[in-house]
Amino acid sequence: xxxxxxxxxxxxxxxxxxxxxxxxxxxxxxxxxxxxxxxxxxxxxxxxxxxxxxxxxxxxxxxxxxxxxxxxxxxxxxxxxxxxxxxxxxxxxxxxxxxxxxxxxxxxxxxxxxxxxxxxxxxxxxxxxxxxxxxxxxxxxxxxxxxxxxxxxxxxxxxxxxxxxxxxxxxxxxxxxxxxxxxxxxxxxxxxxxxxxxxxxxxxxxxxxxxxxxxxxxxxxxxxxxxxxxxxxxxxxxxxxxxxxxxxxxxxxxxxxxxxxxxxxxxxxxxxxxxxxxxxxxxxxxxxxxxxxxxxxxxxxxxxxxxxxxxxxxxxxxxxxxxxxxxxxxxxxxxxxxxxxxxxxxxxxxxxxxxxxxxxxxxxxxxxxxxxxxxxxxxxxxxxxxxxxxxxxxxxxxxxxxxxxxxxxxxxxxxxxxxxxxxxxxxxxxxxxxxxxxxxxxxxxxxxxxxxxxxxxxxxxxxxxxxxxxxxxxxxxxx
Amino acid sequence: xxxxxxxxxxxxxxxxxxxxxxxxxxxxxxxxxxxxxxxxxxxxxxxxxxxxxxxxxxxxxxxxxxxxxxxxxxxxxxxxxxxxxxxxxxxxxxxxxxxxxxxxxxxxxxxxxxxxxxxxxxxxxxxxxxxxxxxxxxxxxxxxxxxxxxxxxxxxxxxxxxxxxxxxxxxxxxxxxxxxxxxxxxxxxxxxxxxxxxxxxxxxxxxxxxxxxxxxxxxxxxxxxxxxxxxx
Ligand SMILES: Nc1ncnc2c1ncn2[C@@H]1O[C@H](COP(=O)(O)OP(=O)(O)O)[C@@H](O)[C@H]1O
Ligand SMILES: [Mg+2]
Numbered sequence: 001x002x003x004x005x006x007x008x009x010x011x012x013x014x015x016x017x018x019x020x021x022x023x024x025x026x027x028x029x030x031x032x033x034x035x036x037x038x039x040x041x042x043x044x045x046x047x048x049x050x051x052x053x054x055x056x057x058x059x060x061x062x063x064x065x066x067x068x069x070x071x072x073x074x075x076x077x078x079x080x081x082x083x084x085x086x087x088x089x090x091x092x093x094x095x096x097x098x099x100x101x102x103x104x105x106x107x108x109x110x111x112x113x114x115x116x117x118x119x120x121x122x123x124x125x126x127x128x129x130x131x132x133x134x135x136x137x138x139x140x141x142x143x144x145x146x147x148x149x150x151x152x153x154x155x156x157x158x159x160x161x162x163x164x165x166x167x168x169x170x171x172x173x174x175x176x177x178x179x180x181x182x183x184x185x186x187x188x189x190x191x192x193x194x195x196x197x198x199x200x201x202x203x204x205x206x207x208x209x210x211x212x213x214x215x216x217x218x219x220x221x222x223x224x225x226x227x228x229x230x231x232x233x234x235x236x237x238x239x240x241x242x243x244x245x246x247x248x249x250x251x252x253x254x255x256x257x258x259x260x261x262x263x264x265x266x267x268x269x270x271x272x273x274x275x276x277x278x279x280x281x282x283x284x285x286x287x288x289x290x291x292x293x294x295x296x297x298x299x300x301x302x303x304x305x306x307x308x309x310x311x312x313x314x315x316x317x318x319x320x321x322x323x324x325x326x327x328x329x330x331x332x333x334x335x336x337x338x339x340x341x342x343x344x345x346x347x348x349x350x351x352x353x354x355x356x357x358x359x360x361x362x363x364x365x366x367x368x369x370x371x372x373x374x375x376x377x378x379x380x381x382x383x384x385x386x387x388x389x390x391x392x393x394x395x396x397x398x399x400x401x402x403x404x405x406x407x408x409x410x411x412x413x414x415x416x417x418x419x420x421x422x423x424x425x426x427x428x429x430x431x432x433x434x435x436x437x438x439x440x441x442x443x444x445x446x447x448x449x450x451x452x453x454x455x456x457x458x459x460x461x462x463x464x465x466x467x468x469x470x471x472x473x474x475x476x477x478x479x
Numbered sequence: 480x481x482x483x484x485x486x487x488x489x490x491x492x493x494x495x496x497x498x499x500x501x502x503x504x505x506x507x508x509x510x511x512x513x514x515x516x517x518x519x520x521x522x523x524x525x526x527x528x529x530x531x532x533x534x535x536x537x538x539x540x541x542x543x544x545x546x547x548x549x550x551x552x553x554x555x556x557x558x559x560x561x562x563x564x565x566x567x568x569x570x571x572x573x574x575x576x577x578x579x580x581x582x583x584x585x586x587x588x589x590x591x592x593x594x595x596x597x598x599x600x601x602x603x604x605x606x607x608x609x610x611x612x613x614x615x616x617x618x619x620x621x622x623x624x625x626x627x628x629x630x631x632x633x634x635x636x637x638x639x640x641x642x643x644x645x646x647x648x649x650x651x652x653x654x655x656x657x658x659x660x661x662x663x664x665x666x667x668x669x670x671x672x673x674x675x676x677x678x679x680x681x682x683x684x685x686x687x688x689x690x691x692x693x694x695x696x697x698x699x700x701x702x703x704x705x706x707x708x709x710x711x
Binding site for chain 2: 064067070074077078080081382383386387388389390391392393394470471472475
């Protein structure tokens, strides 16, 4: 109901696992294709960067004359000499790194969602058994008291009262008789000042958006009947900011709300709904008879932000204790515990991604690299032998082969990681209310490292065979 | 004959191919004097390259000893041999074997990179070598931009740039036209006469062999004929 997937059915068998596997496979194929295209498009860039580094090493080699820089220069020239093979090696490593960066990102994202960031540990209090949850409004103050005074000081919310929020859903229609979806307005009913402290997506606004929302909250605090509504809903209801409207209660039958629209919400946030002041609902409830059907059901959720998991566990036990809350009984969950149990069902897939798909891809890519490099080594066997004849040590020859591969790996891995990080970072994909889906910056380290590692492993075999080239054998039967 | 710089004693070399053992060299003994230009002839497969590789320290004998100058190279380890080759042996190959990614200058400089020389010292030596073979104006060209004869001259420059005791050449004119071959042979003579290099050259061509001071014939693992050449 608030974005958390339904629990598994009682059959204990969930057919959606096949669907998900199918989706993931499709996504993988799509991702590989996309990475291939991006890899192809960035090929000129790759060669340009290669060229730049070569120029630098040429200058270094020219001024210092250092042996190592000369070797590096030979490597670069070797790479440019067979552009096709270098391109293919680059592409393979680029695609591999891109796919693994995405896997890493997805796994990190899931890890974050399930582990819940310690500093922003949000929990939700609801009715223990009934969905949708409806509880006594009095529970709010009782719960606040428990949190602010009942918890040991080091477990209390960092911002005190500001980290606790009551939440009620209020729906009404502008037409007293013909209540239809298009003339209805749904609102989150809460303390106005908490809109910008507790609501995901509204707590990190900047600039104009922040000014507008702060202004609306100011007006809501001054006037209980003031509301802010998303622009799309305003348009649908054909009303404007500044107008007054009358709403006839949907889930609060017989209740009539008289609102003044004082502001709107930023585009894309809480589309279709509005926010109203909790005090107004409390005031209206007082005017209703004591046996009014919503008197004991006017609170839907309580949110609380706790400093850590320990605080959560302690508070959870207190909430569960019938001595504190018994009619109705309530429970406390983290936003992630719902996700957590959902993830549980798919843990085989995530396990597979992590421990089967990833090593398999790395393994395959090592073989691809090994193949490409060993063709190169075979082609240049005579050259390696000549270097040895001139007195180059086996390790120099080995370094040449490894160096070429590692250079490509470094560039391919680095470019793949950077492009994924940059590209996805700029998309700002928001997933549910778990925050934006972004490639962790660590990928910028792991990407090149992966490229280098795979290139190294893949070229190790060919490099050893180059190292062990028997000079006499190469020349004996040629002449 | 002047004092021997290369001394080969009772040299054996056999290869095993599968279950078969081929005795390529069977108790060969040979002296090459300092500053001597020696031609090595013989039918294909007689072991000329094998002998050359052994003298140049590219391979180790099955039995027997080889010493070059002060060094008994048949006792050296592989990496000792590598270090020794850089200073003491220059190679000229039939197919030149220049590194295609390097310019003529860089190809000649290559063996010098392994020696403790400053950049300036290296430049001087490379330029001297290229000057000797008459390719100063081509030093920035890649092998692909040079004719076969020119590539072989770069090969000779690379072989002598470290000022080695010994230059070995395995059919250096085998892939060249008469005119280019003649130029190469003339360079060999200059190396011997002006720089007092000891040269061992394998060749099929009697006319090329005639430019040497002495011709050896190798047949069935033995030296069968030792003629003092008429040339020079
Ligand atoms: N590394 C090797 N392994 C096995 N057989 C070899 C090897 N090198 C040379 N041979 C064999 O030794 C013989 C002599 O070879 P080689 O010295 O190249 O002859 P040449 O240079 O006189 O034509 C040939 O039969 C050749 O096949
Ligand atoms: Mg031969």
